Amino acid sequence: MDKKIICIACPIGCEINVHIEKDGKMKIQGNRCKRGESYAKDEILNPKRVLTMSIRVENGEMDLVSVKTDGSIPKKLIPKAIEYLKGVKIRAPIKVGDVIVENLLDTGVKVVATRTVLEDAILQLSNK
Amino acid sequence: MRREKIDVLVIGGGAAGMAAAVQAANEGVKTVLLEREKKTGGVLNQCIHNGFGLHVFRKELTGPEFMEELWKELSETNVVVKNNETVLNILPETKEVIAQSPEGMKIYKVGSLVLASGARERPFNSLLIPGTRISGIFTAGVAQKMVNIYNRMPGKRVLIVGSGDIGLIMARRLKIEGMDVVGVVEIRAEPGGLMRNVVQCLEDFSIPLLLSHTVIEIHGRERLEGVTIAQVDENFKPIGGTEKFIPIDTLVTSVGLIPQNELIEDFVDMDPINKGPVVDNLMRTSVDWIFSAGNNVAIHDLVDFVYEEGKIAGKYAAKVAKGERLPKAKYHFKRGRNVGVMLPQRFTATEPFKIYIRPKRTLESADLKIGGKTYRRYAWKLRPSQMIDFIFRDFESLTSKDFEVEIEVVENG
């Protein structure tokens, strides 16, 4: 069986052909680098994605902080992960790289902040 | 009016401008960076998806992370960053720049200048938009800013017109935020954005992509109530009988970017295809103290390339401000077969440099030829949505007497 896959590991987007033998062995062609090979294998056996979105922030200079999963998570968990992260709310200040969720849905993958959100200056004053 | 004398003035605090300012300051000259918004970062600020930084930082970053890397670089220099300051005019005869700041008008007397004013979004066919101000129509960038920065949803049910990268990314983003994304329509027969975005933004989320389709009518009085879409022929003319009404309250448009060059287009040489200034490999325009980098020179796909250009522009702008003489850009490229957007257009032939080319059309496999000689074989599909980049250093082989070098991308199938 042959499967065509577009590699999304980098912007080039190689068109990879995966030939799957009866015994499950895969022959992979069309990738221009090694990353394409592991991407194609994963795509057949267990497709994974990095999820980026934003999470609500309390008393921040912005109402949202952008976040990402620190590694890829199984694609089929994405809808669940979105639902879960929509329910998360954190307090400013937040620094880029701060861990927001230690272990997302037991995947072992962290969710980290991808930007700095300082405390709202006005709120900060009234708290003093 | 306040006057200030500086060495290098950088206009625009996006990726190109920040990189240019960092590099200029590292050359030891007094550098000022002007940003019209209240913070630097440009469009990176709202591009919360990943895919940035692979070339420059060797890791995959989101837009805000890439921006914070640049903030870190800036903080290690003595660049003076001035936010909320808008440049009104550049006076080429006196090397003066007039800016509007919160403290009033200012005049900068500069040694050299880097213009990194970026691009703006092309508005969707305004002929279609009914006379009354109908709400519910947004460009993808505006929708992105609403959702990612201001935490506001543009509506409930959305169609995206145009399949540029921002449009594809917004389709996914709005879906994640819970909007009903009915699909993406693209007037051309192939997607405008990168294939990876078609896969990870549309296919992953089961969002349909309708190629060779466009919006031909907009319905609604105050709020958008729907659009009529139709299939188009090769000449982009709607085909009768294919019209279909789509009920939506939101239309997001992603039909391309336009370089912003109002400040210089009257007095520097402009490239009609790039819609940006003609530049050499030092990112110098036809005016020898004005440099330029990033999306106002030509629309790029990758912020990494914009960053690299910014660094080059900053470096040579600093040298000019110090009074160094730069080599002349004696050679120029002539666009040959299939060459669309291309930069630089001139070069000094003194040091290796990167050439960027967007093929005019999709090519199955092709050779990059410079001055008739093949330098690179591409054994894969080249698309207009993806710039190719190539480092050119083989100056010995340049034999042309008139310093004109043809560059072409030829199908070898």
Ligand code: SF4
């Ligand atoms: S195979 Fe390598 S070069 Fe091709 S798209 Fe994947 S990561 Fe990029």
